[in-house]
Amino acid sequence: MSDVRVAAYLKKVDSRLLPKLSGRAILQILQAVEHRRPRLLPALALSGAWQQLLAQARVYSDLLKPSTLARLATALETERYDDQ
Secondary structure: HHHHHHHHHHHHHHHHHHOOOOOEEEEEEEEHHHHHHHHHHHHOHHHHHHHHHHHHHHHHHHOOOOHHHHHHHHHHHHHHHHHO
């Protein structure tokens, strides 16, 4: 099958199927495309959107680490007792 035809199918998969799948299933599809026809990976526009979401998730995970939350709780407790 030609790359043009595969790219057309990937765009259909991107718009219809990927939004309904779990993150793990999407990752497996992206890995399969990357392994078999890496030059067609840009045909999956959702992969770029997922990269942005993963970057945001990394920022939130840094903010929500137990050590960060513990420091925040300590600071709030200290401020509460200082106000009394």
